[in-house]
Amino acid sequence: MTDKPPIRGSDLKKTPHLPHDEGGPVFSAPWEAKAFAITVDLHKQGLFEWSEWCDTLSEEIKSAQAKGDPDLGDTYYQHWLSALEKLVTVKRVTSMDTLAAAKEDWRAADHHRGFGEAPVLVKGAGGAEHQH
Amino acid sequence: MAHDHDHPHNKPLSDTELRVKALESILLEKELIDAEAIDLVVETYETKIGPRNGARVVAKAWTDADYKSRLLENATDAIAELGFSGVQGEDMLVVENTDDVHNIVVCTLCSCYPWPTLGLPPVWYKAAPYRAKVVKDPRGVLDEFGVALPEDTEIRVWDSNAELRYLVLPKRPDGTDDMSEEQLADIVTRDSMIGTGLVSAP
Numbered sequence: 001m002t003d004k005p006p007i008r009g010s011d012l013k014k015t016p017h018l019p020h021d022e023g024g025p026v027f028s029a030p031w032e033a034k035a036f037a038i039t040v041d042l043h044k045q046g047l048f049e050w051s052e053w054c055d056t057l058s059e060e061i062k063s064a065q066a067k068g069d070p071d072l073g074d075t076y077y078q079h080w081l082s083a084l085e086k087l088v089t090v091k092r093v094t095s096m097d098t099l100a101a102a103k104e105d106w107r108a109a110d111h112h113r114g115f116g117e118a119p120v121l122v123k124g125a126g127g128a129e130h131q132h
Numbered sequence: 133m134a135h136d137h138d139h140p141h142n143k144p145l146s147d148t149e150l151r152v153k154a155l156e157s158i159l160l161e162k163e164l165i166d167a168e169a170i171d172l173v174v175e176t177y178e179t180k181i182g183p184r185n186g187a188r189v190v191a192k193a194w195t196d197a198d199y200k201s202r203l204l205e206n207a208t209d210a211i212a213e214l215g216f217s218g219v220q221g222e223d224m225l226v227v228e229n230t231d232d233v234h235n236i237v238v239c240t241l242c243s244c245y246p247w248p249t250l251g252l253p254p255v256w257y258k259a260a261p262y263r264a265k266v267v268k269d270p271r272g273v274l275d276e277f278g279v280a281l282p283e284d285t286e287i288r289v290w291d292s293n294a295e296l297r298y299l300v301l302p303k304r305p306d307g308t309d310d311m312s313e314e315q316l317a318d319i320v321t322r323d324s325m326i327g328t329g330l331v332s333a334p
Contacts (some may be wrong), residue, residue, distance in 0.1 A: 073259035
């Protein structure tokens with residue numbers, strides 16, 4: 001046996017080269033929580049099987065690793081978001097072009113908002129063509 | 133972008149944040165998601181679902197032999213008895229640690245994890261070093277977590293997937309005979325239910 005004291009779930013400081021959290025909140029930014037929740041809700045609504053989601057996410061992680069991401073867990077929700085975008089386009093809910101155009105609209109809304117105010121989306125404000 | 137006025141500036145949203153907003157607004161417009169449901173999911177996973185659920189399952193199995201046999205027989209149903217079910221908890225298998233066998237759980241492909249009993253996985257569980265190393269060198273990983281087991285203990289590594297998720301039933305520590313189920317639940321750690329930790333008496 002060992003004379004090392006057993007560590008508690010929240011005490012992972014003894015594992016310096018394994019990335020760790022403090023056993024606390026799992027989302028490091030609100031967008032991560034949002035992307036997570038959208039995925040769970042879409043699955044509950046029946047847009048895809050959970051196994052389809054796992055396959056898509058696994059593929060995304062593999063391809064990120066192939067592109068040089070050390071994949072230490074901190075980029076996990078980046079992969080999650082890319083997988084979600086991919087799956088909704090595979091399911092023909094929307095297209096990458098439409099997503100890109102909406103992103104530019106949001107960028108314009110963000111740029112024009114007053115200090116402390118929430119951005120207001122104006123379709124087409126980003127300059128890209130919307131495809132419907 | 134260059135403009136010369138002196139009002140305070142918002143921090144611009146990052147490209148990633150804009151992508152999430154784009155996706156969200158399109159799905160809302162198509163009524164494929166519901167704004168309140170989204171908020172509820174976030175709130176649930178931030179405040180209600182976590183390893184305390186799994187700890188209650190473990191403590192009950194330690195104190196109720198009938199429950200333990202139901203749990204090992206049909207984990208999904210036995211866990212649902214305590215009210216824990218949902219996404220990533222549909223098909224559960226509980227693996228029991230004994231004097232001879234220590235179980236440890238991973239998802240080598242991505243991050244399959246029993247959400248209803250353990251909440252969302254810690255960062256290290258989702259990271260490549262853990263996912264790759266635990267299969268090749270489970271003892272080395274346990275060592276990094278400060279867990280040393282007798283040499284003759286068999287270590288079994290279970291690879292979770294979309295169909296089946298595992299929960300480790302850790303060994304009840306010696307010297308806890310007088311503790312109530314509730315007190316026992318307090319000493320069960322998340323890591324002990326993944327297999328990267330042991331439960332110790334307080």
